[in-house]
Amino acid sequence: MPNNKIGGHYSQAYDEELQQAVMRLLQMAGLAQQQLSDALTAFTSADLALAKQVKAADRKVNNFEVDISEHCLDILARRQPAAGDLRLVLAVLKSINDVERIGDLAKRIGKVLLKEEPGNRPQQSQLDELAVMGQKALQMLQRALVAFEKIDADEALDVLREDRAIDDDYARIxxxxxxxxxxxxxxxxxxxxxxxxxxxxxxxxxHARNICEHTIFLSKGRNVAHLSDDELQQVVDKKRD
Incomplete structure (x- = not known):
């Protein structure tokens, strides 16, 4: 569904180009999400065939990145966007890089299984912990993408704070x-x-946190990379001039 926060120009074609950039990003992210979900399933269930599919799927995600990047560069060259339009294109360009890296990480998980020696499996308790951590990561990614699609800075701020729980799981494991x-x-x-x-x-x-930061940048017009959560809260609470 088109986002009424995007576009609003006299040129319907321009509006459609901006909307298409976001929709392609979400399609790419959907592939990466499935790739990550499959990678987790493959690793926890020792499904070698599925792990090979995860590895092969990475090419589709990479092709999406190239396609969206070219689309955004074409908008920059032909439309010379400014203000919110420029931020949108830049946010999409930054986000596809994060999504592509998530695809790479899913492939890495699949490769861990493919390189595993026969009979050399983690304990079920270890697999269960990884499955729980993986579900948290998938949920965070999904919510980050919803916030981006809605250009919702408040939602993005809530989501990026979920990264703490994932970091805690990582430290414990x-x-x-x-x-x-x-x-x-x-x-x-x-x-x-x-x-x-x-x-x-x-x-x-x-990377999901990064996407949330791109959303805040898109919504509030400020680069928020490297800010603390408290500083991010101040940015989100401040009304645009």
């Missing part, structure tokens, strides 16, 4: 993996698998 390796050298290979997957999920949370 890494500590557990380190403890297991120190007490039993036979656990080193398994613990490294778990650590690699946990790190990938932690990075997914970071």
């Amino acid at each position: 890494m500590q557990q993996s380190l403890t297991m390796m120190m007490h039993d050298a036979r656990q080193i290979s398994i613990s490294l698998q778990v650590s690699h997957v946990a790190k990938a999920l932690e990075r997914v949370g970071d």
Whole structure:
């Protein structure tokens, strides 16, 4: 559905080009979300065939990035957007980079399984923890994309704070993996698998947070990279001049 916050020009074609940039981003993100979900399912269930599909799907996500980038560059060259239109194009360009990286991280999770030695599987409790962490990352990504689509700075701020829970999960899993390796050298290979997957999920949370920051930039007209959560709150609360 077209966003009435986007466009409003005399040229309907221009409005459609801006809307299309956002819709393509959301389509690309949908592929990356499915890729990540499949990667988690593959790893936790030892589904080698699905892991190979995850690896192959990365090309589609990459092709989307190229297509959207070219579309946005064409808008910049032909339309010479300003103010909110310019911020929209820049926010889409930044966001597709984050989505592409999420696709890469999903592929990395699939490759961890494909490189796994037969019979060298994590314990069910470890797999369960990764599954919970993965669902948090997927939910955060979904909510971040909804906030972007609505250009909702308040929602984006709420979502980016969810990254703390993912970071906490990562720290706990890494500590557990380190403890297991120190007490039993036979656990080193398994613990490294778990650590690699946990790190990938932690990075997914970071990229989802970035998308939220792009949304705040789009809504409020201020670059908010590297700001603390309290500083972000002040930006979101401040009305545009």
